[in-house]
Amino acid sequence: xxxxFKVSNFKCFEEDFVLDLSTSNGYTFNTECIKNGNVxxxxxxxxxxxxxxxxGLAIFDLIEHLTDKNRNEQLYKNYINAYSQTNIASFSYExxxxxxxxxxxxxxxxxxxxxxxxxxxxxxxxxxxxxRNGNNLFEVNLKGVNTLNNIINDNQLSVLKYIRNNSVLDxxxxxxxxxxxxxxxxxxxxxxxxxxxxxLGWNNESKRITDEIIEKDKVQDFEKFLNDANxxxxxxxxxxxxxxxxxxxxxxxxxxxxxxxxxxxxxLMLFYFWYLQILSSEVSMVFIDEFDAFYHHELSRLIINRxxxxxxxxxxxxxxxxxxxxxxxxxxxxxxMNKKRILPLSKCTDRELREAxxxxxxxxxxxxxxx
Numbered sequence: 001x002x003x004x005f006k007v008s009n010f011k012c013f014e015e016d017f018v019l020d021l022s023t024s025n026g027y028t029f030n031t032e033c034i035k036n037g038n039v040x041x042x043x044x045x046x047x048x049x050x051x052x053x054x055x056g057l058a059i060f061d062l063i064e065h066l067t068d069k070n071r072n073e074q075l076y077k078n079y080i081n082a083y084s085q086t087n088i089a090s091f092s093y094e095x096x097x098x099x100x101x102x103x104x105x106x107x108x109x110x111x112x113x114x115x116x117x118x119x120x121x122x123x124x125x126x127x128x129x130x131x132r133n134g135n136n137l138f139e140v141n142l143k144g145v146n147t148l149n150n151i152i153n154d155n156q157l158s159v160l161k162y163i164r165n166n167s168v169l170d171x172x173x174x175x176x177x178x179x180x181x182x183x184x185x186x187x188x189x190x191x192x193x194x195x196x197x198x199x200l201g202w203n204n205e206s207k208r209i210t211d212e213i214i215e216k217d218k219v220q221d222f223e224k225f226l227n228d229a230n231x232x233x234x235x236x237x238x239x240x241x242x243x244x245x246x247x248x249x250x251x252x253x254x255x256x257x258x259x260x261x262x263x264x265x266x267x268l269m270l271f272y273f274w275y276l277q278i279l280s281s282e283v284s285m286v287f288i289d290e291f292d293a294f295y296h297h298e299l300s301r302l303i304i305n306r307x308x309x310x311x312x313x314x315x316x317x318x319x320x321x322x323x324x325x326x327x328x329x330x331x332x333x334x335x336x337m338n339k340k341r342i343l344p345l346s347k348c349t350d351r352e353l354r355e356a357x358x359x360x361x362x363x364x365x366x367x368x369x370x371x
Contacts, residue, residue, distance in 0.1 A: 001021075001035060001036070001038060001040065001095065001096050001184075001284075001285065001313045002021060002059070002093065002094075002095055002285055002313065003020075003021050003022045003038045003094050003095065003096050003101070004018070004019070004020050004021060004022055004092075004093070004094035005018070005019045005021075005058075005059055005091075005092070005093055005094075006018045006019075006090075006091070006092040007055075007058040007089070007090065007091050007092075008081075008089065008090045009080055009081045009084040009086060009088060009089045009090060010054070010058050010061070010079065010080070010081060010089040010090075010091070011051070011054040011057065011058070011078065011079070011081060012049075012051040012054050012081065012339050013051065013054065013055075013058065013081060013339065014081045014083050014084060014339075015340070017051075017055075017058075017339075017340070017341065017342070018341070018342070019055065019059075019335075019342050021038050021039040021042065022037070022038050022039075022094075023039075023332065023344065023347070024037055024038065024039055024332050025330075025331065025332040025344075025346045027330045027331070027332065027355070028355075029326065029330060029355045030326070030328070030329055030330045030333075032308055032311075033308065033329050033330055033333045034332075034333075035313070036096060038096065039332060039333055039344075040311075040313045040314075041304075041307065041308055041313075041314055041329060041333050042314070042315045042316070042333055042334075042335060043304070043315075043316055043317075043318060043323065043324070043329065043333065043334050043335065044315065044316070044317045044318070044335045044336075044337055044342070045317075045318065045319065045321070045324075045334070045335065045336050045337070046317070046336065046337040046338060046342075047338070050337050050338050050339060051337065051338075051339050052289065052290075052317040052337065053289050053290075053317070055317075055337070055342070056190050056287045056289050056315070056317070057075055057076065057190075057200075058091065059190075059287060059315075060188065060190045060200045060201060060287065061076070061091060061108075061111075062091065062093070062104070062106075062185060063185070063188065063200055063201045064076075064111060064112065065106075065112070065114060065156070065157075065158040065161065066158055066160060066161055066182065066185050066186075067182075067185060067186045067201065069186060069200075069201045069202055069203060070199060070200055070201060070202065070203060071200065072198060072200060073111055075198065075200075076111040079108075079110050079111055080109075080110070087109050088107045088108070088109055088115055089107065089108050089109075090105070090106075090107050091105065091106055091107070091108075092104070092105045093105075095181060095184060097177045097180040097181055097184060098173065098176055098177050098180050100121055100122045100173065100174075100177045101120075101121075101122060101123070102119070102120070102121050102177055102178075102180075102181050103119070103120040103121075104117075104118075104119050104120075104160075104181070105117070105118045105119075106118070106158075112156045113155050113156060114131065114155055114156065114157075114158060115130075115131055115132065115155075116129060116130040116131060116132070117129045117158060117159050117160060119160060119178075121174050121177045121178060122173075122174065122177070124141070124174070125141070126140065126141045126142050126174065126178070127139070127140050127141075127142070127159060127160060127163065128140075129152070129159040131155055136151050136152055136153050137150055137151060138150050138151075138152060138159045140159075140163060142163065142167070142169055142174065142175055142178060143169065143170035143172055143174070143175060144167055144168055144169035144170040144175065145163060145167045145169070148163065148166060148167055149166075160178075160181075160182075163178075164178075164179070164182055183284070184284045184285070185201075185284075186201075187201075187202060187282060187283055187284035187285075188201045188202065188283070188284055188285050188286075188287075189201050189202040189274065189277070189283045189285070189286045189287070190286075190287045190288075190289070191270075191274055191286075191287075191288060191289070192288070192289045192290060197270060199274075202277065202282070202283060203282075209269055209270065209272075209273040210245065210246040210257060210258065210269075212273055212276070213246060213272075213273070213276075214237060214244050214245075214246060216276065218276065219235050219236070219237060219246065220235075222235065222269075222272055223235040225268070225272055226265070226268065228302065229268055229299050229302055230296075230298070230299070231264075231265055231268065233248055234248070234249040234250075235247070235248060235249060235257070236248075236249040236254060238254055238256070240256070245257070246258075248260065264295060264296075264299075267293065267295065268295075268299070271288075271291075271303060274286070275306060275310070278307075278310050278312050279310060283312060284312075284313070285312065285313040285314070285315075286307075286312060286313075286314045286315075287314075287315045287316070288314070288315075288316045288317070289316075289317050290317055290318065291303060291316040291317065291318060292316075292318055292320050292323075295320075297320055297322035297323065300318070300320050300322065300323050301322075301323055301328060304316075304323055304328055304329070305328070308329075321360050321363060321364065322360065324345075324359055324360040324363055325358075325359065325360060326355050326356075326357065326359060331344060331345040331346040331353045331357075331359055332344045332345070332346045334359065336348055336368060336370045337370070338370060338371075341370060342370075343370055345359060345363070345368055348368035348369055348370050349362070349367060349368050349369070351367070
Protein backbone atom coordinates (compact mmCIF):
# COMPACT_ATOMS: atom_id res chain seq x y z
CA UNK A 1 0.00 0.00 0.00
CA UNK A 2 1.01 3.63 -0.43
CA UNK A 3 1.94 5.17 2.91
CA UNK A 4 3.58 8.46 1.95
CA PHE A 5 4.03 10.62 -1.15
CA LYS A 6 5.96 13.82 -1.79
CA VAL A 7 6.23 15.95 -4.94
CA SER A 8 7.78 19.29 -5.86
CA ASN A 9 8.10 21.45 -8.99
CA PHE A 10 5.32 19.52 -10.70
CA LYS A 11 2.35 21.41 -12.13
CA CYS A 12 0.77 23.48 -9.30
CA PHE A 13 3.09 22.08 -6.61
CA GLU A 14 6.04 24.49 -6.37
CA GLU A 15 7.54 23.31 -3.09
CA ASP A 16 7.48 19.97 -1.28
CA PHE A 17 3.89 18.80 -1.09
CA VAL A 18 3.47 15.81 1.21
CA LEU A 19 0.55 13.38 1.50
CA ASP A 20 1.19 11.33 4.64
CA LEU A 21 -1.09 8.33 5.06
CA SER A 22 0.90 6.94 7.99
CA THR A 23 -0.44 9.35 10.62
CA SER A 24 -3.55 7.52 11.82
CA ASN A 25 -4.82 8.72 15.20
CA GLY A 26 -5.79 5.53 16.94
CA TYR A 27 -9.54 6.06 16.85
CA THR A 28 -11.48 2.97 17.92
CA PHE A 29 -14.35 3.44 15.45
CA ASN A 30 -14.46 2.62 11.73
CA THR A 31 -11.22 0.70 12.13
CA GLU A 32 -11.67 -0.86 8.68
CA CYS A 33 -10.49 2.49 7.26
CA ILE A 34 -7.01 1.78 8.62
CA LYS A 35 -4.70 -1.02 7.49
CA ASN A 36 -1.38 -1.86 9.13
CA GLY A 37 -1.55 1.45 10.98
CA ASN A 38 -1.92 3.44 7.74
CA VAL A 39 -4.89 5.19 6.13
CA UNK A 40 -6.54 2.80 3.69
CA UNK A 41 -9.58 4.98 2.89
CA UNK A 42 -9.03 8.69 2.13
CA UNK A 43 -11.43 11.42 1.04
CA UNK A 44 -9.84 14.71 -0.06
CA UNK A 45 -11.50 18.14 -0.03
CA UNK A 46 -10.18 21.36 -1.52
CA UNK A 47 -11.35 24.45 -3.31
CA UNK A 48 -11.45 24.47 -7.12
CA UNK A 49 -7.89 24.95 -8.30
CA UNK A 50 -6.38 23.63 -5.06
CA UNK A 51 -4.67 20.81 -6.96
CA UNK A 52 -6.77 17.73 -6.17
CA UNK A 53 -6.64 16.43 -9.75
CA UNK A 54 -2.95 17.29 -10.06
CA UNK A 55 -2.25 15.31 -6.90
CA GLY A 56 -3.71 12.25 -8.57
CA LEU A 57 -1.64 12.87 -11.69
CA ALA A 58 1.48 13.31 -9.57
CA ILE A 59 0.94 10.02 -7.73
CA PHE A 60 0.39 8.22 -11.03
CA ASP A 61 3.36 9.78 -12.81
CA LEU A 62 5.43 6.63 -12.20
CA ILE A 63 3.00 4.65 -14.40
CA GLU A 64 4.75 6.15 -17.43
CA HIS A 65 8.24 4.77 -16.82
CA LEU A 66 7.69 1.73 -14.56
CA THR A 67 4.85 0.05 -16.47
CA ASP A 68 3.38 -0.55 -19.90
CA LYS A 69 -0.12 0.25 -18.67
CA ASN A 70 -2.48 2.94 -19.92
CA ARG A 71 -1.01 6.45 -20.07
CA ASN A 72 -2.26 9.83 -21.22
CA GLU A 73 0.54 12.22 -22.10
CA GLN A 74 -1.95 15.03 -22.78
CA LEU A 75 -2.73 15.20 -19.05
CA TYR A 76 0.94 15.90 -18.31
CA LYS A 77 1.38 19.03 -20.40
CA ASN A 78 2.92 21.98 -18.52
CA TYR A 79 4.78 19.40 -16.47
CA ILE A 80 7.14 21.71 -14.57
CA ASN A 81 5.71 24.25 -12.14
CA ALA A 82 5.51 27.67 -13.83
CA TYR A 83 7.18 29.45 -10.89
CA SER A 84 9.98 26.91 -10.56
CA GLN A 85 13.58 28.09 -10.59
CA THR A 86 14.69 24.68 -11.89
CA ASN A 87 13.53 22.46 -14.74
CA ILE A 88 13.35 19.32 -12.63
CA ALA A 89 10.35 17.80 -10.85
CA SER A 90 10.97 15.54 -7.86
CA PHE A 91 8.86 12.60 -6.67
CA SER A 92 9.14 10.43 -3.56
CA TYR A 93 7.02 7.40 -2.65
CA GLU A 94 6.92 5.14 0.37
CA UNK A 95 5.09 1.85 0.00
CA UNK A 96 4.48 -1.00 2.39
CA UNK A 97 5.24 -4.14 0.39
CA UNK A 98 5.26 -7.57 2.04
CA UNK A 99 5.71 -5.91 5.42
CA UNK A 100 8.78 -3.92 4.28
CA UNK A 101 8.98 -0.18 3.63
CA UNK A 102 9.99 0.47 0.01
CA UNK A 103 11.06 4.04 -0.74
CA UNK A 104 11.38 5.15 -4.35
CA UNK A 105 12.60 8.59 -5.38
CA UNK A 106 13.19 10.00 -8.83
CA UNK A 107 13.57 13.26 -10.75
CA UNK A 108 12.33 14.08 -14.25
CA UNK A 109 12.65 17.05 -16.58
CA UNK A 110 9.41 16.19 -18.38
CA UNK A 111 6.91 13.37 -18.54
CA UNK A 112 9.38 10.99 -20.20
CA UNK A 113 12.95 12.08 -19.39
CA UNK A 114 14.38 10.63 -16.15
CA UNK A 115 17.19 12.51 -14.38
CA UNK A 116 17.78 10.24 -11.38
CA UNK A 117 16.35 7.23 -9.52
CA UNK A 118 17.01 5.84 -6.05
CA UNK A 119 15.41 2.88 -4.28
CA UNK A 120 15.55 1.78 -0.65
CA UNK A 121 14.09 -1.44 0.72
CA UNK A 122 13.90 -1.89 4.48
CA UNK A 123 16.23 1.17 4.85
CA UNK A 124 18.88 -0.43 2.58
CA UNK A 125 19.74 1.48 -0.58
CA UNK A 126 19.55 -1.09 -3.35
CA UNK A 127 19.47 1.00 -6.56
CA UNK A 128 21.05 4.36 -7.39
CA UNK A 129 21.34 6.11 -10.75
CA UNK A 130 22.04 9.81 -11.34
CA UNK A 131 22.25 10.68 -15.04
CA ARG A 132 23.62 14.19 -14.51
CA ASN A 133 26.83 15.20 -16.29
CA GLY A 134 26.43 12.43 -18.84
CA ASN A 135 26.73 9.60 -16.33
CA ASN A 136 25.37 6.28 -17.66
CA LEU A 137 26.51 3.90 -14.87
CA PHE A 138 24.09 2.79 -12.18
CA GLU A 139 24.65 1.00 -8.88
CA VAL A 140 22.57 -1.96 -7.77
CA ASN A 141 22.71 -4.10 -4.64
CA LEU A 142 20.26 -6.92 -5.28
CA LYS A 143 21.13 -10.62 -5.21
CA GLY A 144 21.05 -12.10 -8.71
CA VAL A 145 22.28 -9.18 -10.82
CA ASN A 146 25.96 -10.15 -10.96
CA THR A 147 26.06 -10.48 -14.76
CA LEU A 148 23.83 -7.48 -15.48
CA ASN A 149 25.32 -4.75 -17.66
CA ASN A 150 25.15 -1.62 -15.48
CA ILE A 151 25.17 0.88 -18.35
CA ILE A 152 22.00 2.63 -19.57
CA ASN A 153 22.18 5.27 -22.30
CA ASP A 154 18.43 5.75 -22.80
CA ASN A 155 17.26 8.60 -20.53
CA GLN A 156 13.65 7.43 -20.87
CA LEU A 157 14.38 3.93 -19.57
CA SER A 158 13.87 3.40 -15.85
CA VAL A 159 16.76 1.59 -14.17
CA LEU A 160 14.24 -0.28 -12.01
CA LYS A 161 12.37 -1.52 -15.06
CA TYR A 162 15.68 -2.42 -16.75
CA ILE A 163 16.75 -4.51 -13.75
CA ARG A 164 13.36 -6.23 -13.47
CA ASN A 165 13.29 -7.12 -17.18
CA ASN A 166 16.90 -8.32 -17.48
CA SER A 167 17.62 -10.16 -14.24
CA VAL A 168 16.76 -13.45 -12.58
CA LEU A 169 16.75 -12.30 -8.97
CA ASP A 170 17.48 -14.62 -6.06
CA UNK A 171 14.60 -15.65 -3.84
CA UNK A 172 14.84 -13.48 -0.71
CA UNK A 173 12.64 -10.92 1.11
CA UNK A 174 14.41 -7.88 -0.38
CA UNK A 175 14.03 -9.12 -3.95
CA UNK A 176 10.43 -10.17 -3.30
CA UNK A 177 9.70 -6.62 -2.13
CA UNK A 178 11.41 -5.26 -5.28
CA UNK A 179 9.18 -7.39 -7.50
CA UNK A 180 6.20 -6.68 -5.24
CA UNK A 181 6.66 -2.97 -5.92
CA UNK A 182 6.13 -3.61 -9.63
CA UNK A 183 3.12 -5.80 -8.95
CA UNK A 184 1.55 -3.00 -6.89
CA UNK A 185 2.34 -0.18 -9.35
CA UNK A 186 1.19 -2.18 -12.38
CA UNK A 187 -2.24 -2.60 -10.76
CA UNK A 188 -2.77 1.01 -9.64
CA UNK A 189 -5.80 2.73 -11.18
CA UNK A 190 -6.71 6.41 -11.63
CA UNK A 191 -10.01 7.36 -13.17
CA UNK A 192 -12.41 10.26 -13.36
CA UNK A 193 -16.16 10.09 -12.90
CA UNK A 194 -16.54 12.90 -15.41
CA UNK A 195 -17.75 12.42 -18.96
CA UNK A 196 -14.26 12.14 -20.50
CA UNK A 197 -13.81 8.78 -18.67
CA UNK A 198 -10.04 9.27 -18.42
CA UNK A 199 -8.09 6.51 -16.74
CA LEU A 200 -4.43 5.77 -16.01
CA GLY A 201 -2.71 2.51 -15.16
CA TRP A 202 -4.30 -0.90 -14.56
CA ASN A 203 -4.55 -1.94 -18.21
CA ASN A 204 -4.18 -0.63 -21.71
CA GLU A 205 -7.17 -2.37 -23.23
CA SER A 206 -10.22 -0.45 -24.34
CA LYS A 207 -13.69 -2.00 -24.43
CA ARG A 208 -17.27 -0.90 -24.07
CA ILE A 209 -18.54 -1.08 -20.51
CA THR A 210 -21.81 -2.72 -21.49
CA ASP A 211 -19.87 -5.41 -23.39
CA GLU A 212 -17.85 -6.14 -20.26
CA ILE A 213 -21.00 -6.47 -18.14
CA ILE A 214 -22.53 -8.90 -20.62
CA GLU A 215 -19.35 -10.93 -21.15
CA LYS A 216 -18.85 -11.36 -17.38
CA ASP A 217 -22.49 -12.40 -16.93
CA LYS A 218 -23.09 -9.46 -14.57
CA VAL A 219 -26.35 -8.10 -15.99
CA GLN A 220 -28.44 -9.14 -12.99
CA ASP A 221 -25.78 -7.93 -10.55
CA PHE A 222 -25.59 -4.58 -12.36
CA GLU A 223 -29.39 -4.34 -12.23
CA LYS A 224 -29.28 -4.91 -8.45
CA PHE A 225 -26.49 -2.30 -8.11
CA LEU A 226 -28.58 0.30 -9.94
CA ASN A 227 -31.68 -0.48 -7.89
CA ASP A 228 -29.62 -0.23 -4.68
CA ALA A 229 -28.62 3.21 -5.97
CA ASN A 230 -32.32 4.05 -6.33
CA UNK A 231 -32.27 3.76 -10.12
CA UNK A 232 -35.35 1.54 -10.36
CA UNK A 233 -35.09 -0.59 -13.48
CA UNK A 234 -35.07 -4.02 -15.05
CA UNK A 235 -32.33 -4.96 -17.50
CA UNK A 236 -32.08 -7.55 -20.24
CA UNK A 237 -29.95 -8.55 -23.21
CA UNK A 238 -31.17 -8.02 -26.76
CA UNK A 239 -29.72 -8.96 -30.13
CA UNK A 240 -28.93 -6.08 -32.48
CA UNK A 241 -27.38 -7.01 -35.83
CA UNK A 242 -26.05 -10.30 -34.39
CA UNK A 243 -24.50 -8.48 -31.43
CA UNK A 244 -25.65 -8.69 -27.82
CA UNK A 245 -26.60 -5.34 -26.32
CA UNK A 246 -27.72 -4.24 -22.86
CA UNK A 247 -31.25 -2.85 -22.69
CA UNK A 248 -33.94 -1.64 -20.31
CA UNK A 249 -36.88 -4.04 -20.09
CA UNK A 250 -40.22 -2.18 -19.93
CA UNK A 251 -42.30 -5.32 -20.40
CA UNK A 252 -43.71 -4.94 -23.87
CA UNK A 253 -40.92 -2.63 -24.96
CA UNK A 254 -37.13 -2.77 -24.70
CA UNK A 255 -34.82 0.21 -25.21
CA UNK A 256 -31.05 0.09 -25.52
CA UNK A 257 -29.39 1.07 -22.27
CA UNK A 258 -27.03 3.62 -23.81
CA UNK A 259 -29.82 5.42 -25.66
CA UNK A 260 -31.73 6.72 -22.64
CA UNK A 261 -29.44 6.63 -19.57
CA UNK A 262 -28.94 9.86 -17.64
CA UNK A 263 -25.55 11.38 -16.89
CA UNK A 264 -25.80 10.15 -13.31
CA UNK A 265 -26.62 6.59 -14.36
CA UNK A 266 -23.75 6.71 -16.85
CA UNK A 267 -21.40 7.70 -14.02
CA LEU A 268 -22.74 4.80 -11.93
CA MET A 269 -22.10 2.42 -14.82
CA LEU A 270 -18.53 3.68 -15.06
CA PHE A 271 -17.98 3.10 -11.37
CA TYR A 272 -19.55 -0.38 -11.60
CA PHE A 273 -17.17 -1.30 -14.42
CA TRP A 274 -14.13 -0.38 -12.35
CA TYR A 275 -15.69 -1.92 -9.24
CA LEU A 276 -15.76 -5.28 -11.05
CA GLN A 277 -12.01 -5.01 -11.58
CA ILE A 278 -11.52 -4.09 -7.92
CA LEU A 279 -13.55 -7.09 -6.72
CA SER A 280 -11.57 -9.43 -8.98
CA SER A 281 -8.36 -8.29 -7.19
CA GLU A 282 -7.00 -6.79 -10.39
CA VAL A 283 -6.52 -3.35 -8.78
CA SER A 284 -4.05 -2.60 -5.96
CA MET A 285 -5.02 1.02 -5.25
CA VAL A 286 -7.54 3.38 -6.81
CA PHE A 287 -7.64 7.19 -7.06
CA ILE A 288 -11.02 8.52 -8.22
CA ASP A 289 -11.07 12.17 -9.20
CA GLU A 290 -14.37 13.96 -8.50
CA PHE A 291 -15.79 10.54 -7.67
CA ASP A 292 -19.36 11.77 -7.08
CA ALA A 293 -19.58 14.59 -9.62
CA PHE A 294 -22.99 13.38 -10.86
CA TYR A 295 -24.31 11.68 -7.72
CA HIS A 296 -26.96 12.52 -5.17
CA HIS A 297 -25.34 12.63 -1.72
CA GLU A 298 -26.92 9.29 -0.76
CA LEU A 299 -25.24 7.69 -3.77
CA SER A 300 -21.91 9.11 -2.63
CA ARG A 301 -22.31 7.32 0.67
CA LEU A 302 -23.20 4.09 -1.15
CA ILE A 303 -20.04 4.29 -3.27
CA ILE A 304 -17.82 4.95 -0.25
CA ASN A 305 -19.33 1.95 1.54
CA ARG A 306 -18.76 -0.24 -1.53
CA UNK A 307 -15.11 0.82 -1.66
CA UNK A 308 -14.68 0.25 2.07
CA UNK A 309 -16.22 -3.22 1.83
CA UNK A 310 -13.83 -4.16 -1.01
CA UNK A 311 -10.81 -3.62 1.27
CA UNK A 312 -8.88 -1.83 -1.47
CA UNK A 313 -6.80 1.25 -0.64
CA UNK A 314 -8.65 4.19 -2.14
CA UNK A 315 -8.27 7.96 -2.44
CA UNK A 316 -11.20 10.00 -3.75
CA UNK A 317 -11.66 13.73 -4.25
CA UNK A 318 -14.94 15.55 -3.75
CA UNK A 319 -16.72 18.76 -2.76
CA UNK A 320 -19.56 16.87 -1.07
CA UNK A 321 -19.48 17.50 2.68
CA UNK A 322 -22.52 15.30 3.40
CA UNK A 323 -20.18 12.29 3.53
CA UNK A 324 -17.87 14.04 6.02
CA UNK A 325 -19.15 12.00 8.92
CA UNK A 326 -17.82 9.82 11.72
CA UNK A 327 -20.68 7.46 10.93
CA UNK A 328 -19.00 6.70 7.61
CA UNK A 329 -15.27 7.13 8.23
CA UNK A 330 -13.12 9.01 10.78
CA UNK A 331 -11.27 12.35 11.10
CA UNK A 332 -7.85 10.95 10.15
CA UNK A 333 -9.28 9.74 6.82
CA UNK A 334 -10.79 13.06 5.66
CA UNK A 335 -8.17 15.43 4.25
CA UNK A 336 -8.17 19.16 3.50
CA MET A 337 -5.75 20.54 0.94
CA ASN A 338 -4.54 23.71 -0.71
CA LYS A 339 -1.61 24.15 -3.08
CA LYS A 340 0.93 24.08 -0.25
CA ARG A 341 -0.19 21.28 2.05
CA ILE A 342 -2.65 18.53 2.79
CA LEU A 343 -3.67 17.42 6.28
CA PRO A 344 -6.26 15.12 7.85
CA LEU A 345 -9.03 16.81 9.83
CA SER A 346 -7.49 15.39 13.01
CA LYS A 347 -4.47 17.64 12.44
CA CYS A 348 -6.44 20.73 11.38
CA THR A 349 -7.70 21.53 14.88
CA ASP A 350 -6.48 21.56 18.47
CA ARG A 351 -9.81 20.09 19.52
CA GLU A 352 -9.89 16.42 20.49
CA LEU A 353 -12.29 14.97 17.96
CA ARG A 354 -14.55 12.22 19.23
CA GLU A 355 -16.91 9.80 17.49
CA ALA A 356 -19.96 11.81 18.58
CA UNK A 357 -18.69 15.04 16.98
CA UNK A 358 -20.45 16.33 13.87
CA UNK A 359 -17.31 17.00 11.81
CA UNK A 360 -19.30 18.35 8.84
CA UNK A 361 -20.82 21.01 11.10
CA UNK A 362 -17.37 21.86 12.50
CA UNK A 363 -16.03 22.14 8.94
CA UNK A 364 -18.84 24.45 7.79
CA UNK A 365 -18.23 26.65 10.85
CA UNK A 366 -14.58 27.02 9.76
CA UNK A 367 -13.45 24.89 12.69
CA UNK A 368 -10.62 23.30 10.69
CA UNK A 369 -7.58 25.29 9.64
CA UNK A 370 -5.00 24.11 7.13
CA UNK A 371 -3.13 27.41 6.73
